[in-house]
Amino acid sequence: MCGSRAADALASLIGRNGRVSCLEEDRDRYGRSVAVCEAGGRDINGELVRQGWAVEYGQYSDGRYADGEAEARNAKRGLWAGTFVKPWAWRRGERLASETGGAPRPGSRTCAIKGNVSGSGRIYHLPGSRHYENTQIDEARGERWFCSEEEAKAAGWRSPRG
Template identity: 55%
Template sequence: MITDAATTIFRAIAACALLALASSSFAAEPIIGVASVIDGDTIEVHGQRIRLNGIDAPESRQLCLDAAGRRYRCGQTAAFALDDFLAARRPVSCVQIDRDRYGRIVAECTAGGINVEDWLVREGHALDWPRYSKGAYADAEAEARAAKRGMWAGSFQRPWEWRKDHDAPMISTE
C-alpha cells in the first residue's frame, strides 16, 4: 500500500520529469536581426557571437590558389561573400544548437528563407565539417566541387588542417 508521503514524492518526481520533457521539446527562441559578419563562418546578431553549425570556412589570413594558380585570401573572400549574401536577405534568423568551447552560440541560420550554411558550402566558400555536421552539407559540397565554385576552382587546404599546420588557435574571430 502506498502511503500519502510516497504518493506526494511520486507526483513531485513525475511533475519534474514532465517539466523537463516539456522544456526540452520546445526549441529555443530564434535570434533574429541584422548580422555583422565576423568571418566566413561566424556572425554577430544583437551582440551575440554565432558560429554557423556544421561548416568550416577558411581563416581570414588563409591563402588559397585560384584557377590560374594565383594566391588569394580565401577566408577574406568567404567573409565578403557571406556579408553580401546576408545584406541582400536581411534579417537573419538563427536557432541555437549548442555552445562551443569558446562560449559562442552554435546555430543553424536562415536568411530570406535560405539556409546560410548550405549556401556557403554550395557556393564553395566553406566546407562541410563532418565532425560536426554528420554530413549534412556533403551534397552541397559535392555540387560546389563539381561546378568548381569558390575555393573548388583552384586549390586549398581544409581550414581545420590549415589551423593545425599554422598553430592558429580557434579564437573568437573564427
C-alpha cells in the first residue's frame, strides 16, 4: 500500500509531461547510480522525503534531507504515519514484529536500536538519530540489537554524547 502511495506522490511531482533530469553524484557499492533528480525545478528526492514517502540515505546524501525527514517524521506524514522498516534494514532481514508473527526477541535484528562498540565505549543508537544510518552492527565484535532504550541501558550501554 505504501509503495503505491509513494508512486502516486512521485507521479504528482513529475507532472503530466514526465520530464525528469538527474545528476549522478556517486555510485553505490553495487555500481548503481546515486543521483539527485529534478522535475520542474523541484528536487524530487527532497520533496518525497519531506512528504514522508522516501527516507534519507545518509551515506550518500550527507544529511541534506535530514530536516525534511525530521519534519515528515514529526508530522507523521506518509510512511511516518505508521511503523515501517527502512529499505536497507529490510534488505538485511529486519522485519516488523507483525511480519514475524510475534514480538521481537531481544538481540534480534527485528529490534531497531543499534548497540555499537567503539573507542568511546558501548553506545546505542536510536532510529533517526544522527549516526544511526551509518552505524553497522558486527555481532562478532560484541555489537548487538536492542528492542528498547531501557534494555540497552540495563545491559550497560549508553546514549551517544552531544
